Structure formats: C-alpha cells, structure tokens
Amino acid sequence: MSATRQHLPAATTTPPDRLNEDWRFGRPQSFARDLIARLTSTKESDDTDLLSCDAPTDWICPQLPQDAFGGVSIASGFIEELALQRLSSTLALRIPEKADAEEHPIRIHCAARALTCAGIHVEVLPGAHVRIIEEHEHTRDSALVALRSYTVHPGATLRLELRELGSGSSRALNISRISCAESSCVRQLTTYNHHLWAREETTAFLSAPAADLLLLSANRLHSGEWLDQRTRQLHTSPGAKSRLLYKNIVDADATAIFGGNIRVQPGAHESDSYLSNLNLLLSPDATVHSLPGLEILADRVRCSHGSASAPIDPEQLFYLLSRGIGETEARAMLADAFLAEVHSLFNQA
Amino acid sequence: MSLIIRNLHARVKDGAEILRGVDLELPAGEVHAVMGPNGSGKSTLSKVLCGHPDYEVTEGSAELDGQDLFAMSVDERSRAGLFLAFQYPAEVPGVSNANFLRAAMKARLPQGEEPDAVAFYKQLRARMQQLGMDAKMTARSVNEGFSGGEKKRNDVLQMLMLEPKYAILDETDSGLDVDALRIVSDGVNAMRAPFRSFLIITHYKRLLDYITPDVVHIFSSGRIVRTGGRDLVDYIEEHGFDFLKNEQ
Ligand SMILES: Nc1ncnc2c1ncn2[C@@H]1O[C@H](COP(=O)(O)OP(=O)(O)OP(=O)(O)O)[C@@H](O)[C@H]1O
Ligand SMILES: [Mg+2]
Numbered sequence: 001m002s003a004t005r006q007h008l009p010a011a012t013t014t015p016p017d018r019l020n021e022d023w024r025f026g027r028p029q030s031f032a033r034d035l036i037a038r039l040t041s042t043k044e045s046d047d048t049d050l051l052s053c054d055a056p057t058d059w060i061c062p063q064l065p066q067d068a069f070g071g072v073s074i075a076s077g078f079i080e081e082l083a084l085q086r087l088s089s090t091l092a093l094r095i096p097e098k099a100d101a102e103e104h105p106i107r108i109h110c111a112a113r114a115l116t117c118a119g120i121h122v123e124v125l126p127g128a129h130v131r132i133i134e135e136h137e138h139t140r141d142s143a144l145v146a147l148r149s150y151t152v153h154p155g156a157t158l159r160l161e162l163r164e165l166g167s168g169s170s171r172a173l174n175i176s177r178i179s180c181a182e183s184s185c186v187r188q189l190t191t192y193n194h195h196l197w198a199r200e201e202t203t204a205f206l207s208a209p210a211a212d213l214l215l216l217s218a219n220r221l222h223s224g225e226w227l228d229q230r231t232r233q234l235h236t237s238p239g240a241k242s243r244l245l246y247k248n249i250v251d252a253d254a255t256a257i258f259g260g261n262i263r264v265q266p267g268a269h270e271s272d273s274y275l276s277n278l279n280l281l282l283s284p285d286a287t288v289h290s291l292p293g294l295e296i297l298a299d300r301v302r303c304s305h306g307s308a309s310a311p312i313d314p315e316q317l318f319y320l321l322s323r324g325i326g327e328t329e330a331r332a333m334l335a336d337a338f339l340a341e342v343h344s345l346f347n348q349a
Numbered sequence: 350m351s352l353i354i355r356n357l358h359a360r361v362k363d364g365a366e367i368l369r370g371v372d373l374e375l376p377a378g379e380v381h382a383v384m385g386p387n388g389s390g391k392s393t394l395s396k397v398l399c400g401h402p403d404y405e406v407t408e409g410s411a412e413l414d415g416q417d418l419f420a421m422s423v424d425e426r427s428r429a430g431l432f433l434a435f436q437y438p439a440e441v442p443g444v445s446n447a448n449f450l451r452a453a454m455k456a457r458l459p460q461g462e463e464p465d466a467v468a469f470y471k472q473l474r475a476r477m478q479q480l481g482m483d484a485k486m487t488a489r490s491v492n493e494g495f496s497g498g499e500k501k502r503n504d505v506l507q508m509l510m511l512e513p514k515y516a517i518l519d520e521t522d523s524g525l526d527v528d529a530l531r532i533v534s535d536g537v538n539a540m541r542a543p544f545r546s547f548l549i550i551t552h553y554k555r556l557l558d559y560i561t562p563d564v565v566h567i568f569s570s571g572r573i574v575r576t577g578g579r580d581l582v583d584y585i586e587e588h589g590f591d592f593l594k595n596e597q
Pocket of ligand 2: 391392393
C-alpha cells in the first residue's frame with residue numbers, strides 16, 4: 001500500500017491559475033483516493049462481464065486488438081494502468097464498411113458494481129454511418145473506470161451518446177480517446193447524472209483533413225456532486241475541424257471543474273476549432289473552476305475558446321414571471337433552456 | 350373596478366428616486382395615454398407596477414380591483430390581470446414561443462390542468478395570423494434574434510392570448526412599420542371592452558389617431574403633471590414639452 005500512497009493524487013480544488021499548466025491537467029482530486037483504494041485492494045473483485053451490446057453478433061469481435069487502450073489519460077495515467085491490469089468487462093465492436101445503423105442506434109450497456117473496470121473499443125470502418133447509445137448504469141456506492149476508444153475511419157459518421165446514470169453515491173472515471181480520420185464526422189454527447197464524483201478525460205485526435213468533430217456535454221449537478229472534465233482537442237493534420245461545448249447547471253453546493261485545451265500541432269494549418277464551457281449557477285454555494293486554453297503552433301488557423309459562469313438572467317426570469325408563470329416553473333424552464341442548445345446541436349441533421 | 354395608483358414613490362434599489370408621487374386612476378373600460386419626455390420615468394412606472402426587482406417602492410400604494418398590488422408577487426400580478434408589453438422585451442434563448450405561451454396559459458388554470466393542445470394551437474395560429482406573424486415563429490426561441498418590430502408584435506401576441514384586464518403598452522408603436530402599427534392598433538381596438546383598460550405610453554400622435562384615448566396624462570420628472578383630453582396630444586405635437594419647464 002505504501003507504493004499507492006506515494007501516488008495519491010493531490011487535491012485540485014484550488015482555483016485555476018492561467019500560468020499553471022499543472023492545474024489544467026491536474027490530477028483527480030481527493031475523491032479519486034477511494035477509487036485507487038478499490039483498485040489496489042484484492043477484496044474488490046469483479047469477475048463477471050458487465051458489458052453488453054445489441055449489435056449484430058458478427059460486428060462484435062471475440063478479442064480486443066493489441067494495445068487497445070492506455071496512454072491517453074489526462075493526468076490519471078496511474079489509475080489507467082491499474083484499471084488496465086484488472087479489465088474484466090470488455091467489448092470490441094467493428095462496424096463494417098458502409099454499414100448503415102443511423103436509424104436504429106446500437107446500445108452498449110455497462111453495469112457498474114463495487115468496482116468495474118471496463119474497456120470499450122469501437123471501430124467505425126470507412127463509409128459506415130452509426131448511432132451508438134452507451135449507458136453506464138450504477139448501483140449504490142459503485143465505482144467505474146471505463147477506458148473508451150473510438151476510431152472513426154475515412155468518410156464514416158458516428159453519433160455517440162454517453163449516458164452516465166449514477167446512483168447518487170457512485171463514482172465514475174471515463175478515459176476516452178476519439179480518433180477522427182479523413183472526412184469523418186463525429187458527434188459525442190455526454191451526460192452525467194447523479195454521481196457523487198465523476199471525471200472525464202477525453203482526448204480527441206484530428207489527424208486527417210476534413211475530419212469534423214463535435215464534443216458536447218450537458219449536465220445537472222445537485223447537492224454534494226462533483227463533475228471534473230478534462231479535454232484535449234489535438235489537431236495534427238491540416239484542415240480539420242473540432243468544436244466543443246460543455247454546459248453544466250450547478251445547483252446547491254455542487255462543484256463543476258473544467259480544464260480543456262486545443263492544441264494545433266506544427267503543420268496543422270487551416271485548423272478550425274473552438275472550445276466553450278458554460279455554467280449556470282443556481283445557488284451561491286455552487287463552485288465552478290473553468291480553464292479553457294489554446295496552444296497554436298501552426299498558421300492560418302481559426303481557434304477560439306471561452307468560458308462563462310453566471311446565475312439565471314434576472315431579466316429573463318422577470319419576463320417569464322411577468323406573464324404569470326410561477327417562479328419554480330420559470331426557473332426550471334430557464335434551466336432546461338440553458339441545456340437546450342447542446343441537445344439541439346447534437347440532434348441537428 | 351380600476352387600477353388606482355396613489356402618491357407612488359419608487360427608486361432604483363440603493364439608487365436615485367425616479368417616481369416622485371404618481372397619482373393615476375385607470376377605470377375599467379377606459380384607454381389612457383401617457384406622454385412625456387425621455388427619462389421622465391414612464392417605463393419605470395410600468396415596471397414598478399409589474400414588480401421589477403430593480404426597483405423599490407418607498408411610498409404610496411397601488412390597487413388592482415381592490416387588491417393591494419404591491420403585496421403580490423410578479424406572477425400573481427399577471428394572473429390577477431395585469432399585463433405589460435415591454436419597451437424592450439427580453440430575449441429568452443432555448444424557450445420556444447409556443448412553450449412559453451402554453452406555460453403562461455397553464456399558470457392560469459387550476460393546479461394540474463393543462464391547456465387543451467388543439468384549442469391552444471388553433472387560437473395561437475389565429476392570433477398570429479391576425480398580427481401578420483409567420484407561423485414559424487411558434488417554434489423559435491422567445492424574441493431571440495427577432496427584429497425590433499417582431500419583438501413588439503410578439504409582446505402584443507402574448508397580450509392577445511392572455512387577455513389581461515389591465516394592459517400597459519410601453520412604446521409598443523416605436524419600431525413598428527406603418528402596416529404593423531395599423532394591425533396592432535386594430536388588435537387593441539378589437540380588445541377594448543367594458544371590463545378591460547389600457548395604459549398606452551407613447552411619443553407619437555399617430556398611434557393615438559388609431560387608438561382613441563379617453564384620457565391623456567403628461568408625465569414629467571417622475572409624476573403626472575397634467576391630465577386632459579385628446580387635445581393635449583395635439584398641443585404636445587405642436588409645442589413639445591417645453592411648457593413643462595415653466596410649470597416646475
Ligand atoms: N435600473 C435602473 N438603474 C439606473 N437608472 C435607472 C434604472 N431604471 C431607470 N433608470 C433611470 O430612471 C430614469 C427614468 O427612466 P425610464 O426608462 O423610466 O424613462 P422613460 O420615461 O421610460 O424614458 P423613454 O421615453 O426614453 O423610454 C432615467 O434617467 C433612467 O436612466
Ligand atoms: Mg421608456
């Protein structure tokens with residue numbers, strides 16, 4: 001256990017510091033201790049496969065490819081390695097070339113128990129069009145480490161929805177990589193519901209021209225809940241496009257943390273990218289730390305980033321009230337409206 | 350049945366006093382016009398009556414059909430029959446016009462009851478047609494990206510749907526094109542009834558040629574300084590508000 005203790009993550013609940021890259025990619029704060037304790041304990045075992053998928057059986061591969069996961073975490077490498085060693089639930093899915101599964105989404109279901117380490121590896125082959133709904137369903141006090149890898153080949157489209165269905169006392173860590181090939185189109189929407197603690201580390205690779213990626217997240221955080229999201233949009237090829245919009249409604253004493261970065265590598269000219277984190281604060285006790293950033297090492301790029309956290313606009317609230325809508329209803333309508341933009345972006349044709 | 354305002358004083362919260370003793374009685378069935386220089390407090394009066402949180406009533410009273418207006422919350426005032434068409438209607442991204450109106454109608458029904466969807470949309474379409482509004486506006490977010498005139502029409506649409514007893518129109522004519530001005534005036538005239546009254550704030554005689562007021566008030570420096578008939582409108586059109594300077 002002493003080895004573990006050395007690696008115990010430092011708390012990163014301090015406010016962000018623009019000059020401190022350590023903050024942006026800071027290690028998960030103290031909640032992760034519990035996760036690490038479970039990962040290093042021999043007691044917690046999880047032998048049964050808790051992943052299921054309703055895709056046609058010949059799309060499901062019997063084996064994971066070599067090096068399916070690993071090396072993409074944002075500051076949780078230690079946890080990623082521990083999880084790799086005890087990966088008990090795995091799924092490898094290959095959507096065949098030119099397959100059309102847009103109309104009827106493929107469902108991936110993961111049941112999280114006391115400790116579930118899951119690996120989900122999906123390849124969308126050239127020209128395929130697919131919609132996937134990935135649900136992580138939690139029980140009381142459950143903990144999940146999910147290693148996710150989505151590779152979208154040339155000309156393919158993927159519309160992916162990740163629904164984290166927490167139990168109020170659950171913890172989740174999603175370490176994801178999304179690779180976008182030439183002329184691929186990828187849209188991901190994540191929603192985190194009712195987790196005591198959830199962390200997302202998403203790295204997107206824009207490694208070919210005309211790749212088009214949209215990363216979305218829409219969350220409501222209630223009393224006592226923490227959501228910590230770290231993202232990277234890595235442009236290594238010229239002429240790709242990536243957009244990110246993460247929105248949170250932060251209520252009571254909940255905490256939302258966001259650290260995001262667009263990196264345009266040398267030579268990735270004409271990259272088109274943005275990054276935006278917006279938070280609606282429903283309570284004076286809510287905490288938000290947000291630090292979006294840009295690192296641009298190429299020319300002729302169009303990149304922007306932004307972050308804003310604010311309470312409900314009093315003029316909007318007054319307008320609804322002045323038409324006779326009760327205050328509770330009016331606030332609920334404005335909260336729904338705040339997230340509506342994310343859902344409409346995801347659902348746009 | 351009337352809206353009675355007595356010696357109303359109000360200020361911006363922790364700021365300057367803007368209303369300095371407003372007295373006004375608006376009986377049911379009447380149309381009153383309010384004219385007055387920029388910055389005299391006309392919009393402030395209308396927002397104070399609706400309970401805007403920026404302002405604080407420091408003295409005086411307002412009664413709506415015998416009820417103490419200032420004892421009611423903003424939404425209660427609306428459900429009691431008060432309506433304000435704003436000089437600058439707010440934009441509410443993410444709330445569709447149709448959902449907004451349905452929520453407002455629902456708030457007027459007993460707890461748990463929903464407006465009949467078919468009847469609601471039928472009425473909504475008819476009212477929009479009456480105002481020359483595109484049917485696509487129902488799905489758009491409230492006032493988001495609307496032109497100035499479209500916002501004004503949208504507020505009038507809400508008035509037609511909610512059928513208030515006391516409607517305040519704050520410069521609804523500003524920004525309307527000539528056709529829209531006529532359409533909106535026709536809408537107001539069609540709503541005139543013995544149980545309904547209007548307080549029309551305007552800078553222009555043209556609107557008052559379409560909607561004939563029973564009484565005209567001149568507002569200056571936070572008070573009503575003169576009350577008269579329609580001839581006051583013509584007097585101001587000709588002479589402006591300069592005469593007020595000598596009277597203060
Ligand atoms: N929320 C506020 N904060 C600060 N000052 C305010 C506020 N509301 C009104 N005022 C001030 O009170 C005065 C009256 O404003 P109001 O908008 O009521 O005028 P008005 O008569 O409606 O003018 P107009 O004809 O230009 O619409 C102005 O000097 C204005 O700047
Ligand atoms: Mg005004």
